[in-house]
Amino acid sequence: MVAVVLSAQATDKSVNIATRILFKIANTPEDIFALGEQRLAEYIQRIGLYKSKARHLIATCQILVEQHNSIVPNNRTELEALPGVGRKTANVILNTAFGEAVMAVDTHIFRVSNRIGLAPGKTVLIVEQKLMKAIPKDYMVNAHHWLILHGRYICKARKPDCTHCIIADLCKYKDKTV
Template sequence: MNRDKRQQIFERLREDNPNPQTELEYSSPFELLIAVLLSAQATDVGVNKATRKLYPVANTPQAILDLGLDKLKFYIKTIGLFNTKAENVMKTCAMLIEKHDGEVPNNREDLEKLPGVGRKTANVVLNTAFRQPAMAVDTHIFRVSNRTGIAPGKNVLEVEQRLLRLVPKEFLLDAHHWLILHGRYVCKARKPQCGSCRIEDLCEFKQKTE
């Protein structure tokens, strides 16, 4: 795919959604970090249902530690892998207090040292909470990047690095959200909705659907 096509794709995505947001609900970097931690192999809808009850009760590292492991599990028990996630959340809260004065660090190295935080989670926090150019490649972004030809790659890291290099700079901060939303609602895994897709004429997917 050439540079002009990429430029046009992101111009259209921006035109349709000038201010794209994550679908996870949060009001601070800490709330976002915990929501992303909980979202692994779970839906944003499911995470939001749990955090709507949890955050009014505990939405700081100290408040969650004070809540205790069993009560935390009670609030997030509807989310997959909640036992492991609860333990990681507690350890993360303890580390934030011990090493970062209760604040979420705004750099990859420190974020990735937090229990349960991998590269993808760190990228979401860096991009969404701190507005740094980072690309959290989930299944949606991986699929859209390869299927359209925007930034094909054999693995998640390859796609991430190619997106950071190939997405025009003016779109870099919001590209992560546009691509996720496009993959979630239009360029779906089993049946992409090519007929109603805004970028169908620019996309290089060969098996287009009606």
């Protein structure tokens, strides 16, 4: 959960570097809470928005210790009640940690879903709802990762690489580069 909260508006590389160091020192809610906001911020300072993330994580760890027996909850309502955890973060946790068939829609998935016509929508929630209907349940646990990777490496925001796209023949993007 800590890595997911840290990943908002940050690169995987920066999160991996920070958590590799942090988790050697503190890898439980009790340990992270004991660090305090200032010391936690030192470990995650290479990550964007690190001060607010440190504040949220300290508050979240306190709640986990005091209200959840130091266990990350496995339901959306309790997850979204934690500081720094919104719908997308809750969906990532539910999907990757608990194997639930939910869809976390980030900017990559939003872009890809609209471009290719899989689940067009004006809001993240509309795209999420349409993806939940369009993707068979058996594929849902991995679909999030497949769509993110497609958006990062093929269907990129500024310059989509349509010549290497395996679904170019199905894509509805009007400005294809092929």
